[in-house]
Ligand SMILES: *[C@@H]1O[C@H](CO)[C@@H](O)[C@H](O)[C@H]1NC(C)=O
């Protein structure tokens with residue numbers, strides 16, 4: 241969802257105009273544009289099954305930037321049990337760019353979430369070939385992953401504070417994700433802070449704002465021990481990257497894991513992770529998640 245840049249009434253008017261255009265004889269370019277075909281992606285047959293959910297939040301390195309390579313690396317290909325909550329809150333097959341209808345003011349590319357999800361699916365002991373989407377769900381059903389993309393490029397952490405549109409959208413989308421099919425939120429994957437390295441005040445207040453954000457998310461989602469996996473910055477837009485990284489490392493809350501992206505290869509802009517780096521990061525996030533999950537007290 242776009243952060244309330246365009247007033248709601250404007251969005252409603254646009255939606256009304258669009259539905260009118262679609263009911264009337266559609267002008268040939270409109271329906272063939274990639275955004276409208278994405279918007280009409282069919283609902284997944286697994287849509288109403290319980291899922292293991294992951295909230296994807298932060299800024300451009302979570303959404304992904306740059307033209308995707310062709311052919312796509314295998315961890316970016318769709319998988320029958322890998323779904324994405326679209327901007328219109330329907331469960332559709334996940335395929336990149338995951339944030340295309342969420343982070344709409346830039347062209348999105350490949351982020352870490354697809355390789356993360358493929359790795360988590362691989363770890364699932366249940367045989368996948370026997371799965372039937374229509375079979376009644378049971379404890380032995382193979383896991384269905386539901387990704388909830390919410391990241392928006394260029395955002396600073398104050399824009400993710402409770403009451404701000406990005407925060408409220410993330411909470412509302414997560415609640416909608418649980419409501420449609422049920423399931424459990426496995427973790428929040430958080431990759432943000434590059435925009436907080438420009439102003440000294442932003443960098444110095446980052447740690448407090450991050451702790452507040454984690455506490456508010458846990459309270460509003462009713463999950464006091466919700467796992468948050470934050471990515472240590474690999475780059476910054478300004479001169480205070482070290483200060484933000486230090487704040488990230490010093491977040492003093494239980495069940496907040498730090499996965500360091502520093503040193504992963506960057507693209508030519510020296511700000512965005514390369515595809516190779518995103519593949520590695522997805523793998524690192526999955527390892528962190530699986531390690532945490534296997535040591536978690538199942539009675540908690
Ligand atoms: C970073 O520091 C250099 C050297 O002091 C300065 O020229 C540059 O404008 C600074 N960059 C930002 C984004 O503030």
Ligand SMILES: *[C@@H]1O[C@H](CO)[C@@H](O)[C@H](O)[C@H]1NC(C)=O
Pocket residue numbers: 292360363364383530533534536537538
């Ligand atoms: C998480 O751990 C539980 C055991 O505590 C296990 O049953 C489940 O399969 C694990 N989930 C994943 C995705 O590995």
